[in-house]
Amino acid sequence: MLIVVAVALLRPDGRILLQKRPEGRDMAGLWEFPGGKLEEGEQAEAALARELAEELDIHVEPQNLLPACFASAAIGSKDLLLLLYTCRIWEKLPRSVEGQELGWFTLSQMEDLEMPPADIPLLGLLQRILRP
Numbered sequence: 001m002l003i004v005v006a007v008a009l010l011r012p013d014g015r016i017l018l019q020k021r022p023e024g025r026d027m028a029g030l031w032e033f034p035g036g037k038l039e040e041g042e043q044a045e046a047a048l049a050r051e052l053a054e055e056l057d058i059h060v061e062p063q064n065l066l067p068a069c070f071a072s073a074a075i076g077s078k079d080l081l082l083l084l085y086t087c088r089i090w091e092k093l094p095r096s097v098e099g100q101e102l103g104w105f106t107l108s109q110m111e112d113l114e115m116p117p118a119d120i121p122l123l124g125l126l127q128r129i130l131r132p
Contacts (some may be wrong), residue, residue, distance in 0.1 A: 005048040006035030006125060007065065008086045009094065015104035016126075019055070020111070022100050026075075031103070031113040033084060033122070034094075042084055052090070056100060059091040069125040073118035076077075081109045082118040086129070 009017040016029040036051035038044060039078040045062035054062050073080050096102050103115070107127050113124075 003038040004043050004082045006033035010088045020101040027116050056094040064089040071118045071121045
């Protein structure tokens with residue numbers, strides 16, 4: 001099983017940051033929550049903070065990553081477990097270190113985007129969690 005950690009970075013206006021998978025990678029062109037693979041022996045929150053520093057050049061304290069929901073999907077011959085966190089506090093403006101396109105979207109806008117199979121069910125779960 002492949003475990004992936006990801007985050008819904010939440011701005012005060014309710015928009016959430018997504019990144020577009022670059023050409024040359026699996027699922028190129030799909031929008032996804034930022035994050036990455038959990039390395040052996042790594043805690044999920046520490047792994048996510050590391051990935052955000054590497055991908056977006058932002059600093060996130062692990063205690064500011066709040067577990068939100070999870071989803072699973074079959075990706076080729078592997079089973080993927082995606083752990084999604086929310087975060088409202090980070091340092092610096094997110095920027096794409098690897099040149100990926102970034103965008104801030106509302107949950108309703110995300111419903112019209114092409115996303116990886118494991119990310120899609122997270123939208124409805126986030127709507128329930130973030131509902132005022």
